[in-house]
Amino acid sequence: MDEFGIKVSQQGDVSVLRVKGYLDAHTAPELEKRMQELISQDRVRLVMELAELEYISSAGLGVFMAYVDEVRGRGGDIKFSSLTPRVYTVFDLLGFPILYEFFPETGEAVKRFPHADSADRGRA
């Protein structure tokens, strides 16, 4: 079975989390830990790249719900990219697309964040 894993990379001031495998109640704490680490380092512009995510249950969905208010309150967001139709269906069934942005490509999701310089001005 495919191992669960998360790889984090930076694209400018946007953190891209490539989540792979099966995200359930067993693996969700790992995602939660990575999100907490990033947010504590003031990295609140987050893109979840889910192309290799095979499976998600409510335990995984709950992690996004737990942090979205905080990251938005700090000028960031959680955006999603490159979901397989099977995984997207689960988000869609519960109404995620009304409150979150989904993109076919990670690059588009990254570009949707305001540029770093304008964000810096905003912060100062």
Next chain:
Amino acid sequence: MDVNITSEFRHLARVRSLIEERADSVGFDRAAASEFILALDEALTNIIKHAYHSQPGHPIEIHLSMQSDEAYAEITDYGDAFDPDPVVSAAQHYKELPKHRGGLGIPLMERLLDAVEFDIRPGVRNVIRLRKRRKVA
């Protein structure tokens, strides 16, 4: 087929793949099988989290019956009882994502299955029955 596990989340993956194999071997539709599997994962996760308060070592019995046109599971636990009626009725009226974390499992089960039934006998045992018919093409 009967599968017995104890109340630890690490067993979820094994149960999911057992059901997937079983579905394949009886020719149950794959898309319907993956919806059934997610619903069953939600039921098991709730039992571990809420009925057994995430304490390990408690028994969960899964009885599975798979045919080419129908998947059926009966899950028994001996943890805390709860009143499913308000939760199920809220799930049936689910309209939008809640503001705070949680509360998605039973709405998912309601949407993914043809029938969900909670048969709770406080202090005796709790049974959850899940039924999914193959999508008619």
